[in-house]
Amino acid sequence: MTDTKNAPRVLVVDDDSNLLELLSMRLSTAGYEPAACADEETALAQVQNSIFDLAIVDLQLEETDGITLMQKIHAECPGLPVIILTAHGSIESAVDAMMKGAFNYLTKPFDPKELLLQVERAAENRALTSELKRLKEFIGQQFEISNIIARSAGMHHVLEKISAIAKTDSTVYIQGESGTGKELVAKAIHMAGSRRDRPFVAVNCAAIPEGLIESEMFGHEKGAFTGAVKNTKGLFMQAHEGTIFLDEIGDMPMLMQAKLLRVLQERKFYPVGSEIAQDVDVRVIVATNKNLEDEVKKGTFREDLYYRIHVIPVYLPALRERKEDIPLLTRHFIDRYNSRMNRKVSGLAPEALHKLMMHDWPGNVRELENTIEYAVAMTQEGFIDEKLILSTKDFSADALQPQPLKQARDEFESGYLTRLMQFTSGNVSRAADLAGRYRADLYGLLKKHGITPEDFKKSV
Ligand SMILES: Nc1ncnc2c1ncn2[C@@H]1O[C@H](COP(=O)(O)OP(=O)(O)OP(=O)(O)O)[C@@H](O)[C@H]1O
Ligand SMILES: [Mg+2]
Structure with a gap:
């Protein structure tokens, strides 16, 4: 680490001036940029005025203890890794410090190698955390409501509804044919609300085998069944303080429906094999491509659960009912695949667009997206012509055969x-x-x- 421009900045707080000097020297030699502080006041002024990658704080300071100072530092700068220096034998305080958010601790007198190893780990952790934050912001932008193409009145109505309900915590029920954008809408609701920095956990209820679904959802205790070798956190707990998206809820087995109903009513659940209820704070969004009212009539979906989840319904119109969205969606997907495939397709010939407008799109937006992806990959012309569109699928029925x-x-x-x-x-x-x-x-x-x-x- 010789590049001082990017040298990680380390806040060092110790009232023992000899040790402070020694630490600073070791850190500078190893390529870090230390800021030495002898007391709390100087340390807090530093945190308020500049940016650090990590901190080393002595547990026993003259006017205060290191843990309290660490908490004040965290209040200014959440997530900053703090290494606590403890005197030999005060292992209990070290553990206490870890419980209260310290990254790690070092026992004095410490080995210089151990010091540098810890510091390096903390700096790495810091870099990873900020990368994660950047990614999250990126995803946030990706799922901003503005990314949902909506020219048609039907989709405008959907967007209005999303904006109005995002700030609430009520359960949202999204119904739409396959490929109409149910998951996109669910993510947009999550990203537009106050839970945006917490997890969005999507669960495809149709994809989990019936025998595993309960333990997938609620987790299990070690030994709860053969193969349960350790305690496992379920999807509900992973979504704590965030949003759980239960996709294809119509395919959830009956037994699981009863258990889900209980979670929705009580906001607590039992991991498989455990008798201790766990509290969970999640916003629930469900989606279905079936008409669940019919399923209730047929007896394959619990009526009580239906009423629990059918709080704020959002209906996504099929693409054939909002063909005026097709030109903008097509543009959106050309841009998406140009950038993913590093191509420069400029657009679509008018006849090609005409074909797209005539088609019925049983697979909705997803089908349109696949068609455009294929066309962007295949075109040799720099734009998409009618012939290429015709080669992607059989459009002939659209033009020749009027519907009944x-x-x-x-x-x-x-x-x-x-x-x-x-x-x-x-x-x-x-x-x-x-x-x-x-x-x-x-x-x-x-x-x-x-x-x-x-x-x-x-x-x-
Ligand atoms: N209005 C829209 N604007 C932009 N992109 C959209 C829109 N609607 C759908 N898409 C895109 O179409 C694809 C399918 O959407 P999504 O996966 O959300 O649909 P779905 O209803 O969950 O489908 P399925 O029933 O197949 O699971 C995604 O790539 C999504 O980004
Ligand atoms: Mg989906």
Whole structure:
């Protein structure tokens, strides 16, 4: 470590001037930049005025003890690794210091090699922590609401709802066909709320085998079952103070549904094999591509759980119901894959875009994304032409074959009703006037299409 420009800065606090000098000298020789302080006041002034990578603090200072000083330093500079110097035999205080957030301790008199080893570890830890923070900020930006493409009225409505509910802690219920952006929306809600610096834990309930799901969710005690060789923290605990995203909740086995209901009611759970309840503070977001009301009727989803999770519903419209989003989404994905694949595709030929607009997109945004990824990878022209789009999948049916009239009419009706609800903010009487129908008729139509006027009311 000879590059003084990047030399890690070490705050050293000791009232023994000889030791202070010795420590500073050792650190400088090893390439660090020490700031020597003989008392608390000087040390705190230093922390307030400059940036440090770590601190070494003597446990027994004249006017105060090192642990209290460490806590004051942490109040200014959370996460700064602090190494505590203890006198021989005061191991209890050293342990106490560790419990209160010290990075490590050194017993005096210490071996110079041991000192440098500890300091190096602390500096490394500091570098890693700030890298993590930078990554988190990056992810935060990635999932800012502004990253969700929403030109259509349907998606605008979704965004408005996200902004309104992000600051609350209520359970959110996201329903949408596969590939409509459920996970993206769940992350955006997390990132827009006060839990953004805490974990977002996504669980695909359909992907965990039935026999393992409880221990995956709640963790287990060592010896709880064959193969449980140590205590394991479950996904709920990993999400503590953050958000747990239960994806495909409709596929959760019945037994697990009962246990989940209990956690949601009591905010505590029992790890498998343990009799001690653990408290957990999580925001819950669930997603499903099924209509869970139907599952309740069929008896495959618990009704009580449905009402517990169906607190704030967010419905993501299928891409075919908001085709006006296609041009912007396409641009967004061209940019994404240009940067991931280091390509410079400029755009799309008008006929190619026309093909994309005509398609029905059963796989929704994800299908569109895959199509664009393929096209960006394959194009030799610097832009995406119609031929390339046609080669990605069979678009022929789109252009040649009109839909059956009933399907076309249903689609139109559903889109019309959604726009009507948006326009009137869910006011059915006004909507009935505008549509020239009786209120009761309109209610019937809304019900047929599963559209709930309450979802369009301005306040959520
Ligand atoms: N409105 C949008 N703006 C930008 N990107 C989007 C939008 N909607 C979806 N995407 C992108 O489409 C892909 C699929 O979205 P996501 O995984 O959130 O969908 P999903 O509903 O969870 O899908 P599945 O049901 O397949 O799990 C992701 O890459 C996501 O970033
Ligand atoms: Mg998903």
